[in-house]
Amino acid sequence: xxHLFLLIFLCWSSVAWAAAASTSKDISVPLTDEQVRAAGxxxxxxxxxxxxxxxxxxxxxxxxxxxxxxxxxxAAGLVETLLVAPDEDVREGAPLAxxxxxxxxxxxxxxxxxxxxxxxxxxxxxxxxxxFKEHIIAERRLIVTRxxxxxxxxxxxxxxxxxxxxxxxxxxxDALKNDRRLVSSLTVRAPITGIILQRHGTTGERVQASAPxxxxxxxxxxxxxxxxxxxxxxxxxxxERVHLAAxxxxxxxxxxxxxxxxETQSVAAVAEFRPGKTLLRPGQAVQAKLYVLxxxxxxxxxxxxxxxxxxxxxxxxxxxxxxxxxxxxTLISETPHFxxxxxxxxxxxxxxxxxxxxxxxxxxxxxxx
Numbered sequence: 184x185x186h187l188f189l190l191i192f193l194c195w196s197s198v199a200w201a202a203a204a205s206t207s208k209d210i211s212v213p214l215t216d217e218q219v220r221a222a223g224x225x226x227x228x229x230x231x232x233x234x235x236x237x238x239x240x241x242x243x244x245x246x247x248x249x250x251x252x253x254x255x256x257x258a259a260g261l262v263e264t265l266l267v268a269p270d271e272d273v274r275e276g277a278p279l280a281x282x283x284x285x286x287x288x289x290x291x292x293x294x295x296x297x298x299x300x301x302x303x304x305x306x307x308x309x310x311x312x313x314x315f316k317e318h319i320i321a322e323r324r325l326i327v328t329r330x331x332x333x334x335x336x337x338x339x340x341x342x343x344x345x346x347x348x349x350x351x352x353x354x355x356x357d358a359l360k361n362d363r364r365l366v367s368s369l370t371v372r373a374p375i376t377g378i379i380l381q382r383h384g385t386t387g388e389r390v391q392a393s394a395p396x397x398x399x400x401x402x403x404x405x406x407x408x409x410x411x412x413x414x415x416x417x418x419x420x421x422x423e424r425v426h427l428a429a430x431x432x433x434x435x436x437x438x439x440x441x442x443x444x445x446e447t448q449s450v451a452a453v454a455e456f457r458p459g460k461t462l463l464r465p466g467q468a469v470q471a472k473l474y475v476l477x478x479x480x481x482x483x484x485x486x487x488x489x490x491x492x493x494x495x496x497x498x499x500x501x502x503x504x505x506x507x508x509x510x511x512x513t514l515i516s517e518t519p520h521f522x523x524x525x526x527x528x529x530x531x532x533x534x535x536x537x538x539x540x541x542x543x544x545x546x547x548x549x550x551x552x
Contacts, residue, residue: 224538236516260284
């Protein structure tokens with residue numbers, strides 16, 4: 184029985200040690216003073232700091248998808264005129280192009296035919312209702328006539344919706360209904376207020392229905408897609424604002440991606456800006472500066488050479504009497520000479536700045552054991 188209890192205790196101890204090791208962010212790397220000197224490992228002190236850190240990342244200006252419209256030809260036909268040019272401001276409802284369309288004529292003819300059928304069915308229903316009141320016809324005939332009138336009315340409404348999808352306004356449809364005059368020309372109008380980004384069609388070109396004519400975008404607000412190194416993603420939770428030095432604009436971080444680019448090992452993030460009169464062009468490459476607020480935890484200034492990447496995380500090697508302690512840290516900001524970090528550090532400690540390859544090799548060997 185004693186052996187059974189001992190076996191259970193040893194198993195529980197092994198599981199607890201493994202769990203603690205898997206959650207710990209500090210790993211001891213034992214080295215003697217002779218080994219440290221032989222590996223050429225040098226250390227420098229860390230310094231406490233407070234305030235706002237900075238992360239500088241590249242970005243590309245893009246239009247929010249909900250503010251982008253591709254205006255297509257509502258019906259097949261010939262492009263008579265294109266009334267706008269790229270980079271031109273347009274208001275909602277402004278004419279963009281005119282089309283000559285035989286398909287539109289056919290749709291109007293079908294609309295007028297459906298109108299006549301609906302009027303005949305309505306007149307027949309009115310007459311049968313009167314005959315039913317005078318007990319001349321059976322109720323069954325009235326029911327059939329009423330169903331036919333409803334069907335004819337639905338067909339007429341359907342044809343009206345088709346004309347609306349073809350680009351005719353409610354006023355145009357009313358005029359057709361009253362005057363019964365077919366028109367072959369159609370004006371394509373802007374669905375939103377914005378700027379013409381691109382013109383797809385050309386004057387004199389025959390296009391099919393749904394062929395793109397122009398692209399319109401509203402550029403306020405506008406987005407900048409940022410590429411943030413994976414090792415700095417942890418600091419994005421505390422970003423106060425995003426600054427574009429080239430334009431002087433300040434914006435806010437609205438989204439951080441959940442996937443990593445396999446080639447660059449970076450995460451996509453999105454910042455939103457209100458440019459006002461400052462012009463940001465879609466596709467423009469910019470450099471963004473992310474200002475990161477330090478939280479309740481301590482923040483430290485360490486030499487930039489002291490920060491290394493291991494298993495997609497940032498680490499520093501802290502000098503201890505037994506060698507070094509590999510400590511996982513959060514990289515707040517970095518310059519060519521110094522880095523602002525947060526982690527399990529203390530005043531007076533020193534971190535390795537030379538001979539880091541030896542320490543990384545020792546760390547990898549310890550983790551394989």
